Amino acid sequence: MAPTARAILFDLQGTCTDFFTSVVAAARAIDGGEHPDLDWGPFVSDWRKAYMRALGNDATAKAGAAPAWRSVREVYRQALEALLAERGLDGFDEDQLVGLVLAWEEQEPWPDVVPGLARLRARHTLGALSNADVPAVARTAKAGALPFDVLFSAQMFQAFKPDPAVYLTSARWLSLDPPDIMLVACHAYDVAAAHRLGFQTAFVPRPDELGPGAGAEPAPESALLARDFLDLADQLGS
Amino acid sequence: MAPTARAILFDLQGTCTDFFTSVVAAARAIDGGEHPDLDWGPFVSDWRKAYMRALGNDATAKAGAAPAWRSVREVYRQALEALLAERGLDGFDEDQLVGLVLAWEEQEPWPDVVPGLARLRARHTLGALSNADVPAVARTAKAGALPFDVLFSAQMFQAFKPDPAVYLTSARWLSLDPPDIMLVACHAYDVAAAHRLGFQTAFVPRPDELGPGAGAEPAPESALLARDFLDLADQLGS
Numbered sequence: 078m079a080p081t082a083r084a085i086l087f088d089l090q091g092t093c094t095d096f097f098t099s100v101v102a103a104a105r106a107i108d109g110g111e112h113p114d115l116d117w118g119p120f121v122s123d124w125r126k127a128y129m130r131a132l133g134n135d136a137t138a139k140a141g142a143a144p145a146w147r148s149v150r151e152v153y154r155q156a157l158e159a160l161l162a163e164r165g166l167d168g169f170d171e172d173q174l175v176g177l178v179l180a181w182e183e184q185e186p187w188p189d190v191v192p193g194l195a196r197l198r199a200r201h202t203l204g205a206l207s208n209a210d211v212p213a214v215a216r217t218a219k220a221g222a223l224p225f226d227v228l229f230s231a232q233m234f235q236a237f238k239p240d241p242a243v244y245l246t247s248a249r250w251l252s253l254d255p256p257d258i259m260l261v262a263c264h265a266y267d268v269a270a271a272h273r274l275g276f277q278t279a280f281v282p283r284p285d286e287l288g289p290g291a292g293a294e295p296a297p298e299s300a301l302l303a304r305d306f307l308d309l310a311d312q313l314g315s
Numbered sequence: 316m317a318p319t320a321r322a323i324l325f326d327l328q329g330t331c332t333d334f335f336t337s338v339v340a341a342a343r344a345i346d347g348g349e350h351p352d353l354d355w356g357p358f359v360s361d362w363r364k365a366y367m368r369a370l371g372n373d374a375t376a377k378a379g380a381a382p383a384w385r386s387v388r389e390v391y392r393q394a395l396e397a398l399l400a401e402r403g404l405d406g407f408d409e410d411q412l413v414g415l416v417l418a419w420e421e422q423e424p425w426p427d428v429v430p431g432l433a434r435l436r437a438r439h440t441l442g443a444l445s446n447a448d449v450p451a452v453a454r455t456a457k458a459g460a461l462p463f464d465v466l467f468s469a470q471m472f473q474a475f476k477p478d479p480a481v482y483l484t485s486a487r488w489l490s491l492d493p494p495d496i497m498l499v500a501c502h503a504y505d506v507a508a509a510h511r512l513g514f515q516t517a518f519v520p521r522p523d524e525l526g527p528g529a530g531a532e533p534a535p536e537s538a539l540l541a542r543d544f545l546d547l548a549d550q551l552g553s
Contacts, residue, residue, distance in 0.1 A: 150490075202453065211488040215440060215465045227453045232488055233471055250449040250470055252388075 082201060082277050082313075084251050086229070087194075088238075088262035089207035089214060091286045093223060094184035097121055103180035107173050115166060122287045127156035132208060132237050134266050143237040149210050153178045182213035186221040187283070193306020194224050196315045202226045206247055206260065208237050227251070239270030248276075259301075261309065265294045272299045279303050320439060320515050320551075322489050324467070325432075326476075326500035327445035327452060329524045331461065332422035335359055341418035345411050353404060360525045365394035370446060370475050372504050381475040387448050391416045420451035424459040425521070431544020432462050434553045440464045444485055444498065446475050465489075477508030486514075497539075499547065503532050510537045517541050 090096050097118075104117045131152050133143050157177060161169065169177070194203055204227040207214045211230045218225055229247050236242045248255050260271035263283040272278045280300040282293030296302050303309035328334050335356075342355045369390050371381050395415060399407065407415070432441055442465040445452045449468045456463055467485050474480045486493050498509035501521040510516045518538040520531030534540050541547035 202457075210490070211465065212490050215489075219440075219464045226457045227449065227466060230488075250468075251453075252448070252450050 082259035083253050083257040084202040084204060085197060085259045085261060086204045086206040086247060087225075088260075088264060088267050089205045089217060090181070090184065090209060091283055092261065092263045092281060093190050093205070094186050094217060094221065095285070096125065096181065096184045097286060097288050099184040100124075100180045104177055107176045107180075111168060112166060115164075118288050120160065122291065124153070124156055124160055125287060127160060128152055131156060134239070134264065143240040146231055146235040146237055149208060149213065149231070150178060150182070153181050182209070183216045183220045186223060187305070189305035189307045191222060191224070193310050196307070196310040197313065198224050198226070200313075200315050202251065204229055204247070204251070206238070206243070207231065238267055241270070241274055244271050244274050244276060261303075263294065265297050268297050268300045272297070277301070279309055281305060281309065320497035321491050321495040322440040322442060323435060323497045323499060324442045324444040324485060325463075326498075326502060326505050327443045327455060328419075328422065328447060329521055330499060330501045330519060331428050331443070332424050332455060332459065333523065334363065334419065334422045335524060335526050337422040338362075338418045342415055345414045345418075349406060350404060353402075356526050358398065360529065362391070362394055362398055363525060365398060366390055369394060372477070372502065381478040384469055384473045384475055387446060387451065387469070388416060388420070391419050420447070421454045421458045424461060425543070427543035427545045429460060429462070431548050434545070434548040435551065436462050436464070438551075438553050440489065442467055442485070442489070444476070444481070445469065476505055479508070479512055482509050482512050482514060499541075501532065503535050506535045506538045510535070515539070517547055519543060519547065 087093055100121045101117045104121060108115065108117070154174070157174065161167065197203060203225050205214055205218060205223070205225050206229045208231045211232045214228045214230045217223070218228060229250070231237045231243060234243045234246050244255070244260070248258055251258065255275035256277065259277035259279055260268065261279045261281060262268050263281050263286060265280070268278045268280050278300040280296045281303050282296060284293040285291065286293070301312065303312055325331055338359045339355045342359060346353065346355070392412070395412065399405065435441060441463050443452055443456060443461070443463050444467045446469045449470045452466045452468045455461070456466060467488070469475045469481060472481045472484050482493070482498070486496055489496065493513035494515065497515040497517055498506065499517045499519060500506050501519050501524060503518070506516045506518050516538040518534045519541050520534060522531040523529065524531070539550065541550055
């Protein structure tokens with residue numbers, strides 16, 4: 078069994094939520110069949126990859142590096158406009174563009190997340206630690222009834238993960254040292270950054286994050302590996 | 316009916332919680348009858364007043380002024396030591412002193428708070444906006460099952476209410492303008508500061524805040540006056 082963590086911080090988008098299914102469904106509804114040739118699955122997958130690149134969180138990014146903070150709502154908006162232009166897609170009005178971007182701010186949790194957090198909540202302080210803006214984190218937690226005790230957003234730190242300030246300020250705000258906190262994510266860059274700073278870490282693969290069967294990231298060796306949040310609760314004795 | 320607020324921010328200690336009863340009960344348990352002459356009721360009341368003075372939130376404070384941020388846990392600790400010394404009380408060991416201070420970080424809500432917030436939650440984003448440290452806000456919300464969507468602490472802003480930065484940064488983090496947010500408190504200084512910045516405000520008197528029958532603060536004229544959180548829900552149409 079892993080050493081007991083007083084608090085567990087969870088990456089939100091991807092780790093707790095199935096943004097792919099949520100955003101594809103919202104996009105199809107907003108589009109209303111106006112672009113029959115547009116396959117929203119690959120489009121949303123590419124949109125997410127563009128967001129990750131903008132935040133420096135792809136495989137080519139330098140370890141521990143992150144760009145200066147700016148609103149993630151704006152990052153998704155710019156990435157959307159670039160993708161649409163690149164593919165010669167037009168005909169979306171302002172309401173539709175806003176709706177598409179806001180779809181990223183309210184996502185359904187994976188089925189294991191709520192029951193897993195409910196089990197972990199009795200013994201640990203549970204927090205979200207997300208690069209998304211405060212309203213996105215709050216709306217997603219509220220819509221999904223995610224039983225977090227605290228919500229931390231990059232907006233509060235004016236810095237993105239994997240900037241060490243995000244992790245270390247979170248620890249200071251919790252009045253805990255990094256070894257007393259576990260960071261849980263499905264993204265290797267996030268787990269690696271927390272591990273380097275002395276946090277406990279767990280990796281939860283989400284093979285359907287970028288679409289059904291798209292595949293999970295390789296598990297970092299340093300992290301506890303859990304199949305899902307229920308398995309994590311099992312392994313932590315909750 | 317008041318104009319609809321997208322979000323409602325609540326002062327925590329005193330407005331949502333009955334710190335007097337909670338801290339007096341904890342203090343009596345920690346003391347274990349070792350100081351039979353010490354009447355914990357007036358002591359806790361004086362302790363709270365010393366804390367309010369340290370934060371500049373008493374009647375003599377300059378409008379809108381607040382001291383530089385520091386941990387409220389430390390403020391309560393220093394005020395406790397000063398009060399004990401002043402009264403010639405000794406014999407408390409370190410564990411007892413720590414326990415007394417931590418009693419301020421987990422307080423029972425007033426009976427109207429959970430049912431009132433539950434009604435308001437469907438139509439509004441609900442947040443705590445407290446001068447207490449992050450762990451105090453999180454532990455109080457968790458222990459009392461307070462259904463807040465976001466928790467904002469002075470520690471996140473490195474500034475105490477009534478510093479305008481606290482209110483204005485909260486609004487920015489919520490992506491809302493002050494007129495779209497209502498601040499609810501039982502303390503006139505808090506309501507007045509939010510009103511000056513353009514927020515909607517509501518005043519909820521808590522006549523037992525400093526002990527049964529100690530009396531509420533006078534209601535500010537600018538604020539919506541609600542008897543309790545259920546009355547607030549009634550007045551806001553929830």
